[in-house]
Amino acid sequence: MKVHFRQLIFLIGVFCMPYLSLAQTPTDGLMMPKGDICFLFNFEYGQFDHYWEGETLRKNGTIAKVQRRTAMVMAAYGITRRLDAYVGLPYVSTNSTTPNGGKFAGASGIQDLTLGLKYEALRYKGEKGELSAFGSVVFSTPVSNYLSDYQPYSIGIGAPQIDWRGIVEYEWNSGLYLRGNGAYIWKGYTQAEREYYYNDGSYFTSWMDVPSAWTYEAVVGKWFMNKSLRAEFSYNSSISTSGDDIRAYNAPQPTNKVNMDRVGVFAQYFFTNPKGLGLVAAYSRVINGRNAPELSVFSAGVTYQFGLFSPKN
Amino acid sequence: MKILRLLLVVLVALVTVTGCNMDLNTELEYGSYEFSGIDQNAGTWKPILIAAGSDISIDPPTAENSPQFLAEVNGVKSRITLMSSDEKKSVAHWTNNSVIRWNEVALGLIAKYNLIPGPNEDDSYTLPNPANPAGPPAFPFAHPPYASRALAYLSVAQYDGLISAWHYKFLYQRSAPYKVDADIPHAYVSNNLPSYPSEGAVLATVSRKILTAMFPLEAEYLLRLEHEHLESLILAGENVPSDLEAGKKIGEEIANIALARASNDGMKNAQAPKAVSDSLRAAAFERFGWQWENLESPARPVGLTPLFGKVKMWSVQNVEDTRPGLPPVPGSEVFEKDVKTLQDYAKNVTHERRRIANFWQDGLGTYTPPGHWNDIAGEFILKYKFNSIRTARTFAYMNMAIMDGGISCWDAKYYYYYPRPIQMIKGFETIAGTPNFPAYTSGHSVFSAAAAEVLTYLFPQEGNVFQKWADEAAISRVYGGIHWTFDATVGTAQGRNVAQYTIDVARFDGADN
Numbered sequence: 001m002k003v004h005f006r007q008l009i010f011l012i013g014v015f016c017m018p019y020l021s022l023a024q025t026p027t028d029g030l031m032m033p034k035g036d037i038c039f040l041f042n043f044e045y046g047q048f049d050h051y052w053e054g055e056t057l058r059k060n061g062t063i064a065k066v067q068r069r070t071a072m073v074m075a076a077y078g079i080t081r082r083l084d085a086y087v088g089l090p091y092v093s094t095n096s097t098t099p100n101g102g103k104f105a106g107a108s109g110i111q112d113l114t115l116g117l118k119y120e121a122l123r124y125k126g127e128k129g130e131l132s133a134f135g136s137v138v139f140s141t142p143v144s145n146y147l148s149d150y151q152p153y154s155i156g157i158g159a160p161q162i163d164w165r166g167i168v169e170y171e172w173n174s175g176l177y178l179r180g181n182g183a184y185i186w187k188g189y190t191q192a193e194r195e196y197y198y199n200d201g202s203y204f205t206s207w208m209d210v211p212s213a214w215t216y217e218a219v220v221g222k223w224f225m226n227k228s229l230r231a232e233f234s235y236n237s238s239i240s241t242s243g244d245d246i247r248a249y250n251a252p253q254p255t256n257k258v259n260m261d262r263v264g265v266f267a268q269y270f271f272t273n274p275k276g277l278g279l280v281a282a283y284s285r286v287i288n289g290r291n292a293p294e295l296s297v298f299s300a301g302v303t304y305q306f307g308l309f310s311p312k313n
Numbered sequence: 314m315k316i317l318r319l320l321l322v323v324l325v326a327l328v329t330v331t332g333c334n335m336d337l338n339t340e341l342e343y344g345s346y347e348f349s350g351i352d353q354n355a356g357t358w359k360p361i362l363i364a365a366g367s368d369i370s371i372d373p374p375t376a377e378n379s380p381q382f383l384a385e386v387n388g389v390k391s392r393i394t395l396m397s398s399d400e401k402k403s404v405a406h407w408t409n410n411s412v413i414r415w416n417e418v419a420l421g422l423i424a425k426y427n428l429i430p431g432p433n434e435d436d437s438y439t440l441p442n443p444a445n446p447a448g449p450p451a452f453p454f455a456h457p458p459y460a461s462r463a464l465a466y467l468s469v470a471q472y473d474g475l476i477s478a479w480h481y482k483f484l485y486q487r488s489a490p491y492k493v494d495a496d497i498p499h500a501y502v503s504n505n506l507p508s509y510p511s512e513g514a515v516l517a518t519v520s521r522k523i524l525t526a527m528f529p530l531e532a533e534y535l536l537r538l539e540h541e542h543l544e545s546l547i548l549a550g551e552n553v554p555s556d557l558e559a560g561k562k563i564g565e566e567i568a569n570i571a572l573a574r575a576s577n578d579g580m581k582n583a584q585a586p587k588a589v590s591d592s593l594r595a596a597a598f599e600r601f602g603w604q605w606e607n608l609e610s611p612a613r614p615v616g617l618t619p620l621f622g623k624v625k626m627w628s629v630q631n632v633e634d635t636r637p638g639l640p641p642v643p644g645s646e647v648f649e650k651d652v653k654t655l656q657d658y659a660k661n662v663t664h665e666r667r668r669i670a671n672f673w674q675d676g677l678g679t680y681t682p683p684g685h686w687n688d689i690a691g692e693f694i695l696k697y698k699f700n701s702i703r704t705a706r707t708f709a710y711m712n713m714a715i716m717d718g719g720i721s722c723w724d725a726k727y728y729y730y731y732p733r734p735i736q737m738i739k740g741f742e743t744i745a746g747t748p749n750f751p752a753y754t755s756g757h758s759v760f761s762a763a764a765a766e767v768l769t770y771l772f773p774q775e776g777n778v779f780q781k782w783a784d785e786a787a788i789s790r791v792y793g794g795i796h797w798t799f800d801a802t803v804g805t806a807q808g809r810n811v812a813q814y815t816i817d818v819a820r821f822d823g824a825d826n
Contacts, residue, residue: 061432061610079316101610103735105659105742105794117320137327145664147671150744162327186331193671196688198424198678202417204338204688248450249431250678 029132029169029179031120032078037308040074040088042280042301048293051152051252054245055290064100066152066293069093072301074114077308086116086138092155104153107146111156114140116163129172138163149192149208151252152293158190158254159210175223175230185213185238190254199244199255208254211243221266232266234284246291260289264297278303340417341691345409345501348700355702356480358823360473361627361709362570366480369566371559374487374509382487385553389490390497396548407545409501411513412471412704413691415520418538419467420680420687422528426455429677429749436611440584446529453528457756458621458719460681462580463527465627465716468708470523470571474515475702477563482507491550500549504700511552512701514560515567517542522568526575578625583618590615597730603643605732605751616750622724627713628814635721635811637803640731640753651798655734655741659794662744666792673757673789676746682757682786683715686764689782693772706824711767714815718763718808719756725807726751734794745793754804755796758787762808763815770816783808 032038049065050057074088095106116138124131141160142148148158165183187210197203221232243257264284271277281300286292356366363369375382396404407414430450432438439450446452453459489508491499506512521539525532543561546552552560585593598604607613622632629635641647658666675682690711694704731753735741748756765783769776787805790796819825 064610083316083320099610101608103608103742103747105662105744117323119320137324139327147667149671160330162331188330188333189335193668194674194679195672196420196424196675196680196685198421198680202339202421202424202680204341207335207337209335209337247678248428250428 029134029167029171029177031082031118031134032076032084032305033307034078034081035307035309036078036305038076038303038305040072040076040280040301040303042070042072042074042299044070044072044297044299046070046295046297048286048295050294052289052292052294053248057294060249062100062102063096063104063152065097067095067097070111070299082120084118086114086118088114088116089143094153094155096153107150107153107155109146109155110144111142111146112140112161113143114138129170132169132171134167134169136163136165136167138165147193148190148210148254149194149197151254154254157187157210160188162186175227177219177221177223179219179221180217181219182216183214185215187212192254197253197255199253209242210254211240211257213238213240213258215239228270228272230268234264234266235262236264237261243291252291256291258289258291260286260292262286276305278305340406341413341688341695343408343410343413343695344405346695346698347502348409348504349698350703351504351506351700352479352702352824353483355476355824356483358476358479358706359821360476361469361713361818362473362567362574363477366473366477369474369477369563371481371510371562374485374555374559377488377493382553382555385555386490386494386497389547389550389553390494392547393497393550400544400548403541404500404545404549407513407542407549409504409549409551410694410699410701410704411516411542412701412708413694414542415467415471415516415524416464416687416691416708418520418535419464419524419527420684422524422531423455423460423463423684424678424680426451426453426528427460427678427681429454429456432611438611438613443529443581451530455528455681456617457675457681457683457760458583458618458723459527461683461712461716461719461760462575462578462624463524464683464687464708465712466527466571466575467520467523468705468712469627470519470567471516472702472705472709473571474519474563474567475512475705477567478510478512478515478560479702481510481559482512485509487556489551490553497550499551501551506700508552508556510559510563511546511556512560513546513551514543514557515564516701516705517546518561518564519568519571520564522565523571526572574625579620579623583621583624585615585619587614590619593619593727594730597728601639601642601729603730603732605730606736607749608733608735608747609749613749616727617748618723618750619727622720622722622727624720626717626720626814628818629717629721629811632721632724635807635814636725636728637754637807640729640797640799640803643732643737647799648797652734652738654798655738655791655794658792659742659744667744669785669789670745670793673761673786674745674793675757682760683712683719683764685786686711686715686761686768689779690764690768693768693775697772703824706819706822707768707771710771710815710819711764713818714763714767714812715760717815718759718811721807721811722754722756722759722804723750725754726756729753731800734797741794743794745790745795747795752796752800754807755787755790755800756804757790758783758796758801758804759808759811761786762805763812764808766809766812767816767819770819 046068070092072090077085090111092111093108118136122133163185167181169179171177189207215238217236219234223230239259240257246252266282269279284297286295441450441452486507487509491497517539521535675685733752761783765779768779787801
């Protein structure tokens, strides 16, 4: 059985903090066999030294280059043939490279617990290939008291999120496939540790409304080596539905309107021996944005899949 | 089947969560309320900028039975019948204590303009220039000293204007339109304040004028607010147009007096050129053997307002009378002990220390520590149901003490030129932003202690709370990693001491007899 973990998609960030939005599998076109469980252990490194202040790309000697490391464990489980469940938990740490003008301490800690479901709504096999469609919903919420209002070092946005997503994929018999997905990501409120902030006017509260977002993604990929290897190229775009711009030479805050366009590549390899073991690797880069970091991300991970209740070997 | 049902429940629950909306306050939530008193004698209180409320003159009003006045009352009555829903909102917004509303306007502008200019492409820095306010960078950079001064002039001018208004209100005793004509609805809780001149009009005009001088790019916005506020006074049934005219005249005149003082208080020289700043640094190095350095990238050539310590104070004759003693010499036992304390805080950021560091940070882009204490004062003013002149008095004395505290603090900062922790502790990192000025003493500590001291005088029953908050604001800077412990403790004592000078003025203004 193939392992079905896909690239870590770090989209829809609030500034400088691409966080695990919906993890991987809920966004791809594959399902787990009933009763199978799969674990992913992933490590990711991201960095940026430029960011968009509003729509202007700039550098900032106060923060120099910001680095971000994420270690994550995720599990996927096939509840039925058409329904998968997901759970994930990342540990994130951030810092600036030295020398820098700000001398700010980085942040680290356990970020958001992610719980998701994906349902296969359609699978139609034609002469030339197969069409499938899915719906997924992913909920995430902070599980530690990290401070979201400490950008660009915050490890997350500190708010509950619900990601509603539709996915359509067509795979030709040649192994070439195209996939598109779109999502509305509702983001709740995050609590700062101050009772006043400015968001195009005064706010006399510690609660900040984190803008919700729309995201779209287009993927082209192909299977190789008798379906032991696949490679993908992706383009994705995310747009906040509200929010303010980062003000001149000022720190970002969770209320910001964050837009970004990103391109990425992804590869996954499945070992035949030992069976159930796989490797994933990905690279992505933000190519355009608003109140977003010009972020590059490398990631690599190991997956292991096995039958939980009905050992297949 | 069971799974499908579970799925449905999960989906419905998630949809429900998505629909949840929080109401986020963009202003202090209060409406019209019954004042704890109307202070009939407030016209005799001693103002700050003028000798007496009667120093500003207005014409006597028309009599209540005169045709002119009755025509005005009728005009108000018919105007009210044409009130739009936006105008109703405006009446509710400005309410019967608009001092707090104008204070909020000031806080919003401070937060809007509290942005430090960033470096240019060639790593140089351009300073905001009042002669070219649009910049870039925009004028002003509303940093804490600037904010303290803007708030002080606003509050003092409001207070003096209201003393004058009260003087004439009780001299002429002309009734409000809602009292004269029972058909005129009064939008607010009624009181027995005579309505000539309108205290609301004094506030609208004086506040617009002072804030326009402090935030010149906001002239249009402020005019609009003034206009809305003046309209609301008619629509609320509080005033007739001639009440407003007299109030506006007082507002204009007291604002001119306040702004004349402001133009010569030394603030325009506070952001000294590099040569002056360098000579202060050299003097400190020669005297003490240390000197603060800006470590930003690119480094800023001049610290923030090196000569703010020379600005004219409200209640202190000579700033050096309030200058604290020498800080610990780097390398001394006391100093090394403090290094260890700071390293310990940095290594063990507890949730409580982090919360305190952030709660009182009031850094760039916010309303600053002086603004935070105005916010706090507003809550207690409402709790004790102060009328508008008591409110203005509270803000006036508190902001005078805050500004005097800031001046005294800046005098110490640039006299001692004492280095920050990031300069003296190798590899040290902070959870708060290190500001562009020397460490000793802590501005937050002085501002907060000065504010707390005046508030304790005005709300003695709440004194413990204010003192605790002032201590917390002070130590917050040490938790943040940007101040030495002695910056905070000495700064707190300095703030309390400076505030006494203003409290001594307050004690004898006639309000507490």
